[in-house]
Amino acid sequence: MVHAQDTDAPGIVGTFDVTQRLEYSDNPGLDVDGDSDFFGRTLLGFNLTSVTGLDQLSLDLGTEVEEWRDDNDSSFDPTNSFASIGYDRETGNARIGFELRYRESDSDSDNFDDFDQNGNIINQDDGTRQTYGFVLDGAVGLNAPIGASWGFAYDEITFSDTTDPDLTDQSNTAFDGQLDFRIDPRITASLTASYEDFDAQGNGVNRERTGLGVAVSMEVTPILTADVSLSYDSIDRSGDETGTDDGLSVGASLLRALSNGTLGLNFASDVSSNDNGRRSFLSVSRDMELPRGSLSAEIGVTGADTIGSDPLINLDYVHELPTGQINLGLSQSVVTDNDNNEQLNTALRAGYDYQINNLSGLGATFTYFDRNELDEGVDGKRMEVGLTYRRDLTRDWGLVGGVSHTLSSEDDSEDRSRNTIYIGLQRSFNWVP
Secondary structure, eight states, rough: OOOGGGGGOOOEEEEEEEEEEEEEEEEEOTTTTTOOOOOOOEEEEEEEEEEEEEEEEEEEEEEEEEEETTTTEEEEEEEEEEEEEEEEEEEEEEEEEEEEEEEEEEOOOOOOOOOOOOOOGSOOOOEEEEEEEEEEEEHHHHHHHHSEEEEEEEEEEEEEOOTTTOOOOOOEEEEEEEEEEEETTTTEEEEEHHHHHHHHEESSEEEEEEEEEEEEEEEEEEEEEEEEEEEEEEEEEEEEEEEEEEEEEEEEEEEEEEEEEEEEEEEEEEEOOOTTTTEEEEEEEEEETTTTTEEEEEEEEEEEOEEEOOHHHHHEEEHHHHHHHHEEEEEEEEEEEEEEEEEEEEEEEEEEEEOSSSEEEEEEEEEEEEEEESSSSSOOOEEEEEEEEEESSSSSHHHHHHHEEEEEEETTSSSEEEEEEEEEEEEEEEEOO
């Protein structure tokens, strides 16, 4: 959530975007043997933001409407609908915020922002996926000798009209709280508590995790800070698999300020519900400003029980050009799915924007997702390449067109691919009272 003080544009601003496209695809459903089709698509989006010196309110609404005509029968199918509302308020010594969100999409959606932690979204199956969630967080005593902060989150994913047994409903409830004691301006000691309840509704493994611990954050020198945490965690499993894992989770990090960024060293060894009951991480991070952009990188290794040899790389790179911009992002994470199996998920994103002149521009994107099962399970991959062209026709109207190619594969099924070409008009309406 964005805090009010992070925005320097106070007031109320509303934006309504509408795009009408004509599309042709040789496999719109991304099936094994799909049929080509020609159809229309309308994209609608609305955003409202209100900012004052103390708080911020934001509202986002949107949907896509697919327009089909088959055997003289027309149909209008809303899809990829979403809604979210967020509010954040901060005074000199306290803060509170909340967010409510909803999204509905096809289970075979190629929207890479829809990947959940277990990667099931790249499983190909007909049907609908709905996600609900809310977040509530706050803090008091931000500048006092004793302060407290907390956060509560709930997320739920439901599937309908699907046949894949791996696409099962699930919910996750999480709470964390912290009591801070600011011993002096350089040292803060904390008592921490956490609770998480993952419910794999139907087939799967439920996990309930609790933790109590302590943490210390200190300024070793004016340019070097250190953080150390220690907690006793317990994970209870039920459902298709039962058992308990408990023990100490430890974490330590060092961060050194440099002339053009920071350099960090991070270590963690956490209680886990895998076969070894633990997963460890070790990484080095570097953030730096470049003459024409920025770079944020973290390179490390992870393993069950010990640090291990599975690589972990996280990278964000931005390079400004005289007439455009290059973006590159790479992220890797180890997560646990519905069946209590660990996965190493890798997401790669690359983009290039080129401003041809004051009226037109080109954009190219590449997205790749890889789900690597560390235990039992089916590996999956998904790739998409796209090229777009945009041109301003008037101050309010614009022309947009593009082509894209999508390829999806899983070890236990045939590869699926799709080629799409589209052209359309778009318009944006702004409202400032």
